Amino acid sequence: MSDSGPVLVVTNLDDPTADLVIRELHGRGVPVVRLDSGDFPHALSIAVTIDSNGVSGTLRTPSRTADLSRVRSLYYRRPSGFVFPRLGEQDARFAVTQARYGLGGVLAALPDCLYVNHPHRIGDAEFKPSGLAAATEAGFDVPPTLVTSDPDAARTFVERYGPVLYKPLSSPLYRxxxxxxxxxxxxxxxxxxxxxxxxxxxxxxxRVDKAADARVTVIGDHVFPVRIDCDLLDWRTDYSRLRYSVAPLPPGTADALFAYLAHFGLVFGAFDFAIDREGRWWFLECNPSGQWYWLEPETGLPMLAAMADLLERKSG
Structure with missing residues (x-):
């Protein structure tokens, strides 16, 4: 890893959190190359050689060029998808596949690069059933959960465990x-x-009979636990009604957090918990690409500095 190599930030154009991280890195004198994989190939190009010496080559945007053999870290956020509007349906489908496995494969194979997080590991961790299974292995308490396409099984589960919540397994665009x-x-x-x-x-x-929620953000070696108080079933539906405070972790929780991340090969995770009326923390999910910066102004926790340290490879 080169001490003077750039940080690649892979995200879409509208990403205020990435904007803040890039500003912090610039203030430290760390070079940054920001790109959206959805800009390929019209505003993004690659020329990469893979041989017995490894991976070498360049990635170019309209304003930056990155030597891919010297990238120190890659911050993978929420890039847009590939689009080929001038091609017919079959040709566009072929081009998207080539872009995904070509550009995507290169970005996933950078030598001595710290990934926050690796895109393949993000994909693995986004499957909720495997996340819940990993949570139980890590030692978290997990509410009884059913994944099914059987109406009778669903009805029996609700009658046994009610009250019960329905949750989408993923959240694609729905119009x-x-x-x-x-x-x-x-x-x-x-x-x-x-x-x-x-x-x-x-x-x-x-459904957990909860007194509060918690968002615990892990950035490298740092854990930032925040209690969220509100009267909402899902606190993400109205941020104006939320109250925040720094919360001590229950015994053993930090070890479980790192065990969970290690299971998926992650160095960042945004964990959600429900805290019941006896103070017990119940694991709900971990988002490997979750939002986090909005909690810093609310709590004073130094999350931006921790993320910049991790990407700069000063710690974590």
Missing amino acids: VDGVSCTVEVAEVAAAEIDGAVAGTAHLFQQ
């Missing part, structure tokens, strides 16, 4: 009359379950 919508977490009764459940996979989870 109603042209308007983007979010499939929200919602409580479900046994009488509401019908044959439509057989249409795809669903996740049902026992």
